[in-house]
Amino acid sequence: MIALPWHAEHWARLQARRQRDAMPHALLLVGPAGLGKRDFLQRFVHGLLCLQPQDGEACGQCRSCLLLAAGTHPDYVSLSFGLRKDGVQRSEIVVDQIRELSARLSMSSQFGGWQVVSIDPADAMNAAAANALLKTLEEPSQQTLLLLVADAPWRLPQTIRSRCQRIEFQLPSHAEALAWLQAEGVKDAAAALDAAGGNPGLARAWGEQGALARRQEVRKDLAALAAGRGEAMEVVKRWLDNEPAQRLWFAAQAAADEAKAQAATSPGPLTSALTSEALGDWYMAANRTRDALRGPLRADLLLLELLARWR
Structure with missing residues (x-):
């Protein structure tokens, strides 16, 4: 056991x-x-x-x-x-x-x-x-x-x-979680732990599943949409094809990071035109959308509505 x-x-x-x-x-x-x-x-x-x-x-x-x-x-x-x-x-x-x-x-x-x-x-x-x-x-x-x-x-x-x-069951301290991940041989343990929001179990699973690459893809997609490049529907198709719930987790994280950057009066990494308040609303909307994926509503329409708000 x-x-x-x-x-x-x-x-x-x-x-x-x-x-x-x-x-x-x-x-x-x-x-x-x-x-x-x-x-x-x-x-x-x-x-x-x-x-x-x-x-x-x-x-x-x-x-x-x-x-x-x-x-x-x-x-x-x-x-x-x-x-x-x-x-x-x-x-x-x-x-x-x-x-x-x-x-x-x-x-x-x-x-x-x-x-x-x-x-x-x-x-x-x-x-x-x-x-x-x-x-x-x-x-x-x-x-x-x-x-x-x-x-x-x-x-x-x-x-x-x-x-x-x-x-x-609550999240362990960052030090305890990181030490456990390193003992488990997880590569890029610190980055995986950050991606998983401090959850060591998710960090280990996501480290094995290549989730860090998906996290970077999500941030690139959001940055491109914020700059007026790319098509929201193409992003929706990519996200639905590969771990949509996880990608929404990373999207919510990205919005939170953007809001923190704005609060520090520095340009956010995604260069979003949304205000800090709007980013907070979008963060909550991304989490609601992730939860709604388990329901009867069409996932493509849910994602398209969310990304339209981001643009």
Whole structure:
């Protein structure tokens, strides 16, 4: 199991609660994508269900550990996007899945210990599913632990959030993140960390995926549009062909950098004619557009409207 340095405090607290036999019945793991929430969850679940754990860590050899590794442990349920009747993966977690889960939790543990459920992403539950889960949270079974993972916890109803103990994963210090990236052998670690907004997990993934080159391409595109060169539709096509959400992340970063340069009364690197206030509005619009890419609206029209505002 992966043990990341910025997990240490959360891990120690949970293990202390476990030793005091004071485990909550529901945990909500939140924080930016890339900080290892799901690695933390798997590490904790394996240690909790292990028959002979050492300091909370799974042995990896007992029957329980082997069943978990095979994905067949009878006391662990992992709930995510299911399939529709036509075999297509759903884009949300639906009420029937939660009802099935509740029926399963009404039965006793086959190993005589914990029954553990992970719901990921919990913020993908529709309203009916969330209401159904609320009943389980209000009347938890003995030795049942629900683990909810959410990159966007604000999408969860307050009634769900208030009934879970929250574990919030925050960005580590720049020095800690940089040291970890360098130990992982990430090239251009400092530049990758800057591109990822201080998120070491994203920085490592993006460093491996050539994201720094895409970041430069985005800035060149914005500079060209600001100078009246190039066609917005051509930029839209390029962005849609290769990691559009990531390119919008970099575009928002570029707008923020431009605004900082203007505040320092020096020409911005993109030479945008937008005012500092307009750059702030465009930054927020870029982030909203990135979020909207997951919805039903046409991505090309969303991007075209955004870039038209930039010009």
